[in-house]
C-alpha cells in the first residue's frame with residue numbers, strides 16, 4: 001500500500017454498502033478481512049494528511065446476526081428495531097478495528113430532517129469540521145430509529161453524497177460489489193462494457209442500464225449511485241464507484257484524478273487507471289448554501305410563476321430574487337423563510353384531439369406582467385381557479401391542501417401521510433403545517449415527477465376537449481420565501497411598490513429570495 005503522498009491533502013468520503021460489511025445470507029457474518037483492509041486504507045490516507053469520513057451501512061445486517069434471525073421482515077418498525085440493535089455493535093466493531101491502529105472514530109447518525117433544517121445542517125457541518133480537524137474519522141449512518149419511511153434517505157448512497165457536500169469533499173468513493181458502472185447488467189449480459197469516466201451524469205443515465213446490482217440486504221443499486229453522483233458532483237466532489245475488494249486502488253485514483261490543485265480538464269488519461277467509474281466533479285461547483293437550497297432544504301410549499309418571471313429570475317442581474325408581479329398562484333401553507341418550490345406555468349399548444357400530441361410552443365409570448373415589466377402595464381395575469389384543472393389527480397396535486405384525493409386516484413393517498421409526517425417532524429412546520437400537494441411530487445415520485453402537466457381550461461366538465469390551449473407547470477427551482485403563503489397570495493401580480501398598501505407593511509420587495517435554478 002502506498003505510504004507517501006504525491007497529492008495535496010484532500011477530504012475523502014468512503015461509503016460501504018451492507019454487501020461489503022456482512023455476508024448477504026444467514027448467519028450474516030461480518031466481512032472481517034474486507035473491513036480490516038478498509039481500516040488500513042483509511043489510516044494510511046490519514047497518515048498522508050487526508051481527512052476521511054466513512055459512511056457505513058450494515059446496522060440491520062449486524063442486528064439480524066445478533067438476534068439470530070434469517071430475515072429482516074418487511075415492516076419499517078422491524079427494520080428500525082434491528083438497526084437499533086445492530087448500530088451499537090457495528091460502531092463497536094469499527095472502533096475495535098480502528099483502535100488496533102490507534103485511530104479514533106466518532107459516530108454520526110443523520111436523518112433527512114436534520115439536513116433540511118438549516119440550523120441542524122450547519123450544526124452537523126460544524127461537528128464534522130471539528131472532528132476532522134481533531135484527526136478523528138467520523139462514521140456516518142442514517143438514524144433509522146427516527147426516520148419515517150417516506151422521508152428516509154432510504155439508501156446510504158444518497159446519505160454519502162449529502163455527507164460529501166457537508167464536508168466539501170474532494171472525493172466520494174462508493175464501494176460496492178461490482179467494479180464499476182456497465183453499459184448493461186454484467187451478470188446477465190457478457191457484452192456489457194465498463195463505463196470508466198462520466199462527465200455528464202444525466203447523459204449516462206440515458207445510455208446505460210441501471211438494472212439493480214444491489215443485494216438482498218442493501219437498498220441501493222446502480223440507480224441510487226447515479227443519484228448520489230449527481231448530487232455529489234454538483235457540490236464539486238468527484239465520485240468514484242469501485243469494488244470494495246479493490247479499496248487500495250483509492251491511492252492511484254486520487255493521485256491521477258482531479259484534486260484541489262488540479263482541474264478536471266488537466267486529467268485527460270483517466271480511462272487508463274484502475275477499473276472503476278469516475279464521475280468527474282462539475283467544473284463550477286455549487287456554493288454550499290445554493291447546494292443546500294437545491295438538495296437539502298425541505299420545501300413547505302410552491303410559488304407558481306409566469307414565463308416572464310422565469311426568464312427574469314434566470315438572469316444573473318436578478319440575484320435569484322422574485323418580485324410579486326410574476327406570481328400567479330401560491331400553494332401553501334408555508335411561513336416566511338421556509339423553502340418553496342418555484343414552478344413555472346406556461347401555455348402549450350394542443351395540436352390535435354389526442355392528449356398525446358401536446359407540443360410546447362416557446363414562441364407564445366409570456367404574460368407581460370412579469371419581473372421584466374413589473375408595472376404590469378397592459379398585461380393581464382391569468383389566475384385560473386384550481387377547480388378548472390382537468391383531472392382529479394392534477395387538481396389534487398396542484399391545488400391547496402384542503403382538496404381531498406378523489407377515489408380514482410388511489411396512488412395519491414401516501415402523499416398525505418408523507419406530508420403529515422413532515423409537518424409533525426419539522427420544527428419549522430409545526431406552526432404552519434406543510435403542504436401535502438406539490439411537495440409529494442419531488443419527495444415521493446422523484447425528479448421525473450416534477451413535471452406536472454396541468455391541463456387547464458382545455459376540458460369541459462364531461463372531460464371532452466374544447467380548446468387548443470393548455471397549460472403545463474414545471475418545477476424549475478427552489479428558494480426561500482420572504483413572506484408567508486397567505487401574504488404572497490395577497491400580493492401576487494402587483495408591483496413591489498404596492499406591497500405596503502396591500503399588507504400594511506413591507507418586509508422586502510421580493511417574495512422569494514436565494515432562488516436556485518435546478
Ligand SMILES: N[C@@H](CCC(=O)OP(=O)(O)O)C(=O)O
Pocket residue numbers: 016017018019056057058059060061083141142144154155156157217218219220221
Ligand atoms: N441504514 C441501514 C440500511 C441502509 C442501506 O441498506 O444502505 P445500502 O446497503 O448502502 O444500500 C443500515 O445501516 O442497515
